[in-house]
Amino acid sequence: MLGWLKKRREPRPIPQALxxxxxxxxxxxxxxxxxxxxxxxxxxxRFLQQKQFAGAGGFVITDPVALAIAAQAVLPVLHLGLSWYxxxxxxxxxxxxxxAERTVVDEDGIVHHYDEVLSGEAMDGGPVxxxxxxxxxxxxxxxxGYNVVIHEFIHKIDMRDGxxxxxxxxxxxxxxxxxLGVMKPAFDEFRERVVIAERFGGQEPxxxxxxxxxxxxxxxxxxxxxxxxxxxxxxxxxxxxxxxxGFFAAKDAAAR
Ligand SMILES: [Zn+2]
Numbered sequence: 001m002l003g004w005l006k007k008r009r010e011p012r013p014i015p016q017a018l019x020x021x022x023x024x025x026x027x028x029x030x031x032x033x034x035x036x037x038x039x040x041x042x043x044x045x046r047f048l049q050q051k052q053f054a055g056a057g058g059f060v061i062t063d064p065v066a067l068a069i070a071a072q073a074v075l076p077v078l079h080l081g082l083s084w085y086x087x088x089x090x091x092x093x094x095x096x097x098x099x100a101e102r103t104v105v106d107e108d109g110i111v112h113h114y115d116e117v118l119s120g121e122a123m124d125g126g127p128v129x130x131x132x133x134x135x136x137x138x139x140x141x142x143x144x145g146y147n148v149v150i151h152e153f154i155h156k157i158d159m160r161d162g163x164x165x166x167x168x169x170x171x172x173x174x175x176x177x178x179x180l181g182v183m184k185p186a187f188d189e190f191r192e193r194v195v196i197a198e199r200f201g202g203q204e205p206x207x208x209x210x211x212x213x214x215x216x217x218x219x220x221x222x223x224x225x226x227x228x229x230x231x232x233x234x235x236x237x238x239x240x241x242x243x244x245x246g247f248f249a250a251k252d253a254a255a256r
Pocket of ligand 1: 217220
């Protein structure tokens, strides 16, 4: 089964053939600088050592499945470090999207039930759930800026301070004010474009409209695009590229 994934003190290096398969599958990984790729490979090996994968509904976790997830999951923390994911160990993988039954109570105290279709979910302090079909397709959906693994792991980074508020934990209150000073106007503008497109038939924005639902979703959706289609993201959201570079690529930013 999970031959080389068995728990060991030192992470076991990822076999070359498996690593080559992952790079062949995901161009947005393959096209990164060689130094990044080496760090990514080492970090992915440590991720596989530290996390526990579980298949749901009979889905079988194979080495290629676990590695495909690990290699994408560590991309956001390539320069930040794996300790950002210390608050959980579980990664639950379903074969496909999952229908979750939700309940909300409205202002009049009436309980409403509805179904939500999920391709992934990140719980505060708990596991990350992913749909393998979406993970597997990530190479083909990168042009849309879509990537479920990165989306959920950016939620993890956002929630590291206990609040899913579109702002990761930062070194000072001033840094937080500065972050939200860029993020909030970008979110408001995006939401307006989505509303205009939906209600008045305006041109649909490039980014997934799901990002208009809340600022933490906007952070996750924008983060996906930043990591898998930087060029297009740069054209659409130049102010966010600068903001994200300053956080996710801190070492690189310092060197510039
Ligand atoms: Zn989300």
